[in-house]
Amino acid sequence: MNILIIGASSAIAxxxxxxxxxxxxxxxxxxxxDEARLSALADDLKVRGATAVTIKVTDFTDDAAYPQWIEExxxxxxxxDVTLIAHGILGDQEACEKDVNKMKEMMxxxxxxxxxxxTELANRYEKQGSGTIAFVSSVAxxxxxxxxxxxxxxxxxxxxFLQGLRVRMAKLGVQVLTIKPGFVDTPMTADIDKSGPLWxxxxxxxxxxxxxxVKGKHxxxxxxxWRYIMGIIMHIPHFVFNKLSL
Amino acid sequence: MANTYSSWGRYPNRIQNGCxxxxxxxxxxxxxxxxxxxxxxxxxxGRSYGDSCQNHAGYVVSSAQLxxxxxxxxxxxxxxxxxxVSLSDIIQVVLPQGWFLQVTPGTKYVTVxxxxxxxxxxxxxxxxxxxxxxxxxxxxxRSDGTRLICSESQNPDWFYATxxxxxxxxxxxxxxxxxxxxxxxxxxxxxxxxxSLAEFFxxxxxxxxxxxxxxxxxxxxxxxxxxxxxxxxxxxHCQKQYGPIPPVNTEKGKLSFPITPPLSLINNLSVKAFNxxxxxxxxxxxxxxxxxxxxxxxxxDGILHWNRMYGPKGFLQHQCIIPKCxxxxxxxxxxEVISASGMGSFLVVLKMMGSVPSKGLISFPSEGATLAxxxxxxxxxxxxxxxxxxxxxxxxxxxxxxxxxxRMSAQLFxxxxxxxxxxxxxxxxxxxxxxxxxxxxxx
Ligand SMILES: Cc1cc2nc3c(=O)[nH]c(=O)nc-3n(C[C@H](O)[C@H](O)[C@H](O)COP(=O)(O)OP(=O)(O)OC[C@H]3O[C@@H](n4cnc5c(N)ncnc54)[C@H](O)[C@@H]3O)c2cc1C
Ligand SMILES: NC(=O)c1ccc[n+]([C@@H]2O[C@H](COP(=O)([O-])OP(=O)(O)OC[C@H]3O[C@@H](n4cnc5c(N)ncnc54)[C@H](OP(=O)(O)O)[C@@H]3O)[C@@H](O)[C@H]2O)c1
Numbered sequence: 154m155n156i157l158i159i160g161a162s163s164a165i166a167x168x169x170x171x172x173x174x175x176x177x178x179x180x181x182x183x184x185x186x187d188e189a190r191l192s193a194l195a196d197d198l199k200v201r202g203a204t205a206v207t208i209k210v211t212d213f214t215d216d217a218a219y220p221q222w223i224e225e226x227x228x229x230x231x232x233x234d235v236t237l238i239a240h241g242i243l244g245d246q247e248a249c250e251k252d253v254n255k256m257k258e259m260m261x262x263x264x265x266x267x268x269x270x271x272t273e274l275a276n277r278y279e280k281q282g283s284g285t286i287a288f289v290s291s292v293a294x295x296x297x298x299x300x301x302x303x304x305x306x307x308x309x310x311x312x313x314f315l316q317g318l319r320v321r322m323a324k325l326g327v328q329v330l331t332i333k334p335g336f337v338d339t340p341m342t343a344d345i346d347k348s349g350p351l352w353x354x355x356x357x358x359x360x361x362x363x364x365x366x367v368k369g370k371h372x373x374x375x376x377x378x379w380r381y382i383m384g385i386i387m388h389i390p391h392f393v394f395n396k397l398s399l
Numbered sequence: 400m401a402n403t404y405s406s407w408g409r410y411p412n413r414i415q416n417g418c419x420x421x422x423x424x425x426x427x428x429x430x431x432x433x434x435x436x437x438x439x440x441x442x443x444x445g446r447s448y449g450d451s452c453q454n455h456a457g458y459v460v461s462s463a464q465l466x467x468x469x470x471x472x473x474x475x476x477x478x479x480x481x482x483x484v485s486l487s488d489i490i491q492v493v494l495p496q497g498w499f500l501q502v503t504p505g506t507k508y509v510t511v512x513x514x515x516x517x518x519x520x521x522x523x524x525x526x527x528x529x530x531x532x533x534x535x536x537x538x539x540x541r542s543d544g545t546r547l548i549c550s551e552s553q554n555p556d557w558f559y560a561t562x563x564x565x566x567x568x569x570x571x572x573x574x575x576x577x578x579x580x581x582x583x584x585x586x587x588x589x590x591x592x593x594x595s596l597a598e599f600f601x602x603x604x605x606x607x608x609x610x611x612x613x614x615x616x617x618x619x620x621x622x623x624x625x626x627x628x629x630x631x632x633x634x635x636h637c638q639k640q641y642g643p644i645p646p647v648n649t650e651k652g653k654l655s656f657p658i659t660p661p662l663s664l665i666n667n668l669s670v671k672a673f674n675x676x677x678x679x680x681x682x683x684x685x686x687x688x689x690x691x692x693x694x695x696x697x698x699x700d701g702i703l704h705w706n707r708m709y710g711p712k713g714f715l716q717h718q719c720i721i722p723k724c725x726x727x728x729x730x731x732x733x734x735e736v737i738s739a740s741g742m743g744s745f746l747v748v749l750k751m752m753g754s755v756p757s758k759g760l761i762s763f764p765s766e767g768a769t770l771a772x773x774x775x776x777x778x779x780x781x782x783x784x785x786x787x788x789x790x791x792x793x794x795x796x797x798x799x800x801x802x803x804x805x806r807m808s809a810q811l812f813x814x815x816x817x818x819x820x821x822x823x824x825x826x827x828x829x830x831x832x833x834x835x836x837x838x839x840x841x842x
Contacts, residue, residue, distance in 0.1 A: 175491070175646070189422045193467045193481070200468035200480075201492055340464065343419070347403055 154179040155230035159270060160213075160240025162190040164339035165289060168359035169237060170194065174203040176363070181205070182226040182233075185240070186212040213240055213266045223273045232281055235366060236274055238267050239289045241308075243341045249303040256303055263307035268314055275318055278327045285366050286322070287330040288315060292374065294333070295383045298399040319371055330365055331372045334358050335379040351382075404459050407706050408448035410713030410776050410805055417442060417459040423481055423572040426544045427829075432458055438831035439542075441566040443513030444485060446506055448716045449805030450833035451517075451565050457831075460570060462510055468492065469573060476578035477535065482512035482571045490692075491647045498578040499636070499692070501533040507697050512537075512571040517802040518563030518762040520769075521696075522612035522634075525753030529764040531562035532755060533577045539569040542829035546572075560825040563759025565801060567826040567835060583637040584644050586612070588690045592681055596627030596731055603751040606633045612695075617747040618678040619772075620671045622738050626731065629678065629749070634695060670743035709775050717785055718771040718800040719792045720752060726768035729795035733770060733788055740784045744772035760825075761816040763800045771803065782806060801834060812838035 154177045158166050161183035173179040181203055185191045188210045195206040207229050209222045227233060241263045249256040267288060274286055293301055294308030312331055319329035336342065336352045358375050365373040374380040389397070404415040418432040433439050437457035445452055452459070462483030469479040473496045478489065486500060487507040493499065504519040513519075518531040527533070536550035539561055547569070549558040561568045589610075593602060599615055606613045610633035617629035699705060706714070721729040730749065737744065748771045757764045772788075774781050789811055792799060798815030799807045813819060823841055835841060 187422075189424050193422070193469075196469050197467035200471045340419075340421070 154234045155182070155232060156180065157182045157184070157226045157233045157236040159184045159236070159238045160289075161185045161194060161208075162187050163239045163241070163289075164341070164355040165334065165337060165358050165362075166237060166239035167194055168355035169239075169362050170198055171201055172356075172359045172363055173235075174198040174201040178202045178204050180230055182207045182209065182229055184209045184211060184222060184226075186210060213262060216266060216269050219270055220273055223270070223277065227277055233277075233284060235285045235287065236278075237287045237289070237362070238270060240266075241289065241291075241341070243301075244304055246301050246303055259303050260307050260310070263304065264310040267311045271311075271314065271318060275322065278322065279325060281327075282325050283327065285328040285330060286318075287328075287332060287362065287366060289332045289334065290315075292333050292335050292379050292383050296387050296394075300399060328366070328369050328371075330362075330370060332358075332362055332365065332375060333373065333379065333383075334375045335382070404442055404453075404461065405445055406449060406452050406805075407446050408713050408715055408803075408805060409706060409709070409711075410715055411450070412711065412713050413453075413455060415453055415455060415459055416457075417461050419461040419464045420570065420572075421464050423465050423538075427460065427540065427542050427570060428544065430458075430460065433460070433829075435829070438829055440830055440832045441482075441512065441516070441570045443483065443510035443516075444508050446504075446509045446513065447517065447802045448714075449801075449803060450837065451801045451804070451835075452513075453833045454831060455833055456836070462512055462570075465572065471496075473498070476580060477575060478578055479573060479575040480511060481573050482537075483510050484574075485510055486514065493578055494581070494584055494647050494692070495644050497580055497582070497644065499581045501527055501577060501579045502530045503696055505697065506700055508700065511574045511576065515562055515571060515574065516564060516566045517800075518757055518759045518764060519802070520752065520764040522614045522632075522750065524755070524764055525607055525613065525751060526611050526755075528753070528755030529757050529762060531758040531762060534562065534758075535575040535577055537561070537574040538572045540572050541569040542827050557825065559758055560760050560822055563757065563762035564822055564825070565761075565832065565835065567822060567830050567832065569827050569830070581636045581644075582640045584647065584692050585637045585689050586634040586692060586695050587637055588632060588634040588688050588695060590681060590686045590688070591631040591633075592629075592678070592684050593631050594625055594628045596727065596734070599627055599629070599631060599749060600727055600751075602631045602633075606631075607751075607753070609633075611635050613750065615749045616677070617734070617749055618674045619734070619737060619743045619747045620674045621678075626734050626738070627749075629747075630681065634690070637689065670745050674743065712776045714773055714775045715781060715785065715805060716771060716773050716803040717788055718769060718803040719788070719797045720763065720765055720767045720769045720800075721792065721795045721797040722765070722767045723751075725795040725797070726751075729791055729797065730768055730770055732791045736787050736791065737772065737784070740787075742774060742777075742781065742784055744774055746773050747771070760818045760822050763798065763802070765798075767797070769800075771800075801838075804834070807838065809838045809840065 156179050160166055162185040191208045195208050198206050211218050244259040290312045291308045293305040294312045297305050315329055315331045322329050338352050353376050361375040404417040418430050439458045439460050440454035442459035442461045465481035465483040467481050471478045476498045502521045514530045518529045520529040539547045539549050547554045547557050612634040615629050615631045621628045750769050752769055754766045793811055
């Protein structure tokens with residue numbers, strides 16, 4: 154099995170890569186900007202059973218480079234069975250409200266950069282006619298909340314894009330999976346109080362991602378109960394929702 | 400607010416600030432949270448019960464993000480990994496390839512660096528010694544940016560100070576350990592119901608050569624002639640090869656204690672009932688079985704966060720070692736004091752430790768009998784009982800295990816670990832812990 158992981162140094166992506174190394178002895182093409190962490194992950198995956206690991210160091214602010222390394226990935230392995238896009242930033246909502254450049258930065262990294270990658274990837278998968286494209290979105294994209302609507306919007310852009318791409322790809326036998334984690338204990342959320350019972354570990358999310366891929370799902374909430382939580386949140390009438398400080 | 404960097408006993412239960420080192424190449428100065436004037440302390444998975452993994456005068460620096468394997472030579476069983484890799488991760492990767500840890504404590508949710516810092520011991524101490532005896536080398540990162548590769552031949556003084564060094568000599572970034580081959584994921588176990596303390600010592604003695612693993616669980620509700628009665632478990636790794644060892648999933652089917660109940664669920668009644676039931680669970684005197692490694696080594700890991708059942712006040716563990724010559728009399732005295740106090744312990748574990756010398760300057764393991772007890776915290780009553788136990792330990796020339804301690808006196812510590820002064824000389828000037836300040840007064 155050949156896997157392309159974009160944003161491979163993210164905690165959720167790392168946990169997923171480890172699972173695929175242990176379970177499938179997969180081949181990996183890992184893309185991220187942090188060379189030290191990326192090569193540490195490459196060694197780690199080999200110990201865990203990966204057959205081959207290739208790494209690519211690049212910053213996703215450099216969108217001109219995307220076609221190049223996507224090409225490299227497909228040259229390395231001919232077919233890519235699974236692509237996982239996992240990079241992202243949580244950003245600072247308040248800063249985004251005050252500074253339009255901060256807002257644009259977040260929209261770029263979380264929103265436009267995956268869209269650009271997906272556009273390239275879709276054309277390749279179209280030719281390939283098989284495999285999975287999976288993107289780590291977020292429950293935050295389901296409804297804008299005052300505490301993080303810029304982040305939410307940046308994820309919603311991709312979620313909506315994928316809804317359409319899914320239909321286009323379904324005819325060709327390509328799975329398009331939108332992953333919506335709730336609260337996950339990762340470096341991204343290091344500064345947030347984790348006292349509530351809703352926090353999951355990246356390893357739990359990885360298990361859910363692999364299951365959703367195997368089952369050919371379109372969309373998955375992780376852990377599952379977020380489907381119900383978001384179901385409720387999305388159905389709160391505006392006049393009530395507007396009074397909640399969520 | 401929950402305390403992400405708490406200790407296992409959650410006594411004392413206070414918020415601990417912390418941050419994590421992102422890459423093993425990073426210097427500690429890359430951590431913006433740390434400042435020159437406040438000390439920090441390395442932190443693993445917080446499975447130490449008391450305050451040896453706490454530093455309320457400053458930060459703890461977690462190894463949570465240093466969780467990658469570096470290399471594994473499956474021909475010879477040498478594993479190199481980052482400091483924050485847990486024993487559970489290691490087993491998952493190496494067991495299907497026919498290897499196992501040389502030494503494991505009673506939980507697999509500890510980091511390799513944490514296992515070194517407390518020089519942890521297992522049920523096979525009498526055959527292989529403690530964790531530090533199987534460490535080949537590691538890298539020690541000091542707060543001034545110096546990196547020392549430590550082994551018995553390279554920087555040996557730092558090697559010996561860091562094993563059992565309670566995290567005080569520097570931050571371990573990676574570790575290389577020697578594993579042991581196994582033919583199966585199972586153990587041949589034998590459970591013997593015995594009726595007195597004297598019997599415990601004789602079974603221990605007769606098992607030293609024949610069984611790699613030995614441990615006993617004691618019924619703390621027993622008194623008089625049955626004082627010290629319990630179940631003696633002894634085991635060896637299965638020697639038969641049943642084909643390849645299947646993949647290991649150490650997380651599957653685990654229950655979790657999800658919340659902290661407002662009151663401790665452990666009280667005198669439940670302890671007494673549990674102990675009686677447990678003692679009588681087996682009718683025959685002697686029962687043999689083939690037991691999976693997970694059930695054998697880590698029965699308590701079956702319920703994640705079981706420490707929460709002791710309620711918000713937390714609990715205290717008291718683990719001592721009594722030198723062999725005084726073992727029988729002192730253990731008897733300890734059990735008598737506990738049973739007279741009416742404050743039973745939920746779990747009482749007794750084991751004979753062997754003569755393999757520990758490498759660490761102030762390692763806890765040494766030859767003798769080790770007794771471990773858990774008590775829910777009930778204020779002065781609990782502390783008073785523990786002081787009585789301390790007096791017996793002290794008079795018998797014994798010591799308490801820092802990894803399990805939140806309250807021993809400076810005097811008892813310094814008497815039991817005279818080499819603490821040498822460790823103090825090697826302590827990183829920017830590292831300190833609540834424990835170290837408490838038992839040495841060093842700031
Ligand atoms: C259920 C249970 C059963 C247990 N059974 C046993 C047993 O049978 N035998 C036994 O010996 N112990 C036992 N213990 C205790 C446990 O093994 C030790 O406390 C162990 O050291 C905890 O490791 P940790 O990774 O959680 O480290 P922590 O508790 O977080 O830290 C322990 C020490 O390691 C230091 N440390 C952590 N990381 C680093 C690093 N990167 N560099 C330098 N220092 C570091 C810390 O400063 C601290 O001094 C048990 C604990 C539990 C909860
Ligand atoms: N944690 C949660 O609660 C949660 C919930 C829902 C969804 N998610 C989503 O899950 C995904 C993974 O996040 P995580 O929780 O695993 O956190 P994480 O470990 O912080 O991962 C985020 C990753 O994005 C990378 N990244 C950010 N900007 C980049 C850039 N310009 N170029 C290259 N890489 C860049 C980061 O690289 P560096 O390491 O080099 O900074 C990091 O590896 C994200 O898309 C996040 O939005 C997370």
